[in-house]
Amino acid sequence: MNKPRSPSPTRDQLRNVLQREFFDRDPRPVSHDLLGKILVRREGRKLLAARVVEVEAYLGADDPAAHAAAGRTARNAVLFGPPGYAYIYFIYGNHYCLNVSTLPDGTAGGVLFRAAEPLAGIEDMALLRDIDVASTRDLRLLTSGPGRLAEAFGITRERDNGKDLTTTRSDLWLADDGYRPERVITTKRVGITKAAELPLRYLIAGNPFVSGPRVKT
DNA sequence: AAGCGGATCGTCT
DNA sequence: GACGATCCGCTTG
Numbered sequence: 001m002n003k004p005r006s007p008s009p010t011r012d013q014l015r016n017v018l019q020r021e022f023f024d025r026d027p028r029p030v031s032h033d034l035l036g037k038i039l040v041r042r043e044g045r046k047l048l049a050a051r052v053v054e055v056e057a058y059l060g061a062d063d064p065a066a067h068a069a070a071g072r073t074a075r076n077a078v079l080f081g082p083p084g085y086a087y088i089y090f091i092y093g094n095h096y097c098l099n100v101s102t103l104p105d106g107t108a109g110g111v112l113f114r115a116a117e118p119l120a121g122i123e124d125m126a127l128l129r130d131i132d133v134a135s136t137r138d139l140r141l142l143t144s145g146p147g148r149l150a151e152a153f154g155i156t157r158e159r160d161n162g163k164d165l166t167t168t169r170s171d172l173w174l175a176d177d178g179y180r181p182e183r184v185i186t187t188k189r190v191g192i193t194k195a196a197e198l199p200l201r202y203l204i205a206g207n208p209f210v211s212g213p214r215v216k217t
Numbered sequence: 218a219a220g221c222g223g224a225t226c227g228t229c230t
Numbered sequence: 231g232a233c234g235a236t237c238c239g240c241t242t243g
Binding site: 093145147190191 | 233237
């Protein structure tokens with residue numbers, strides 16, 4: 001089940017990167033507008049691509065759940081830097097998670113990528129995830145969930161933290177192929193204990209690649 | 218279908 | 231020394 005359902009982007013569209021100004025805003029509108037955009041990874045000559053269907057906004061000092069809440073440290077420095085850069089953290093001894101910095105240099109904020117719909121390079125994602133995609137036939141196992149998404153794109157802190165996501169000169173960026181989701185929903189964020197009630201999780205209504213329990217539509 | 222616990226380690230107290 | 235922006239497998243219903 002779950003073959004790609006949204007439009008297939010052209011190679012040119014995969015290179016139509018989101019500019020830095022896109023990220024130079026509050027993480028909440030950035031989160032909303034990131035839904036439907038495409039995460040692209042260059043692996044040698046190939047491109048991996050997946051449409052973003054679920055994200056979470058993390059604010060600054062006034063958001064107890066944010067890594068930036070306790071101030072700047074060596075780990076979270078990217079969140080305090082200029083917008084449009086990759087912040088990668090390692091969690092639970094097992095998983096990497098991808099964020100993009102928002103707001104201008106000196107002001108912390110970011111967006112966590114939680115799930116995406118595979119569009120291109122699916123076989124390579126399955127290899128990176130160590131999954132036999134032919135036998136499972138469920139593409140959600142590739143990129144539904146922040147740890148899975150990072151693994152499917154070969155994302156690690158060592159390789160990608162601090163990388164500029166607004167240029168194809170990087171091997172990781174965000175592209176706009178003109179697709180716009182029909183309906184966006186906000187819910188509580190997942191997997192946190194502090195400020196757990198804030199509606200800062202954004203998802204595309206009805207999209208099967210959204211992680212976690214099904215949301216009413 | 219939903220709930221539980223183990224794995225595993227970087228980061229900060 | 232404790233904990234976490236998670237995933238997976240196992241158990242129960």
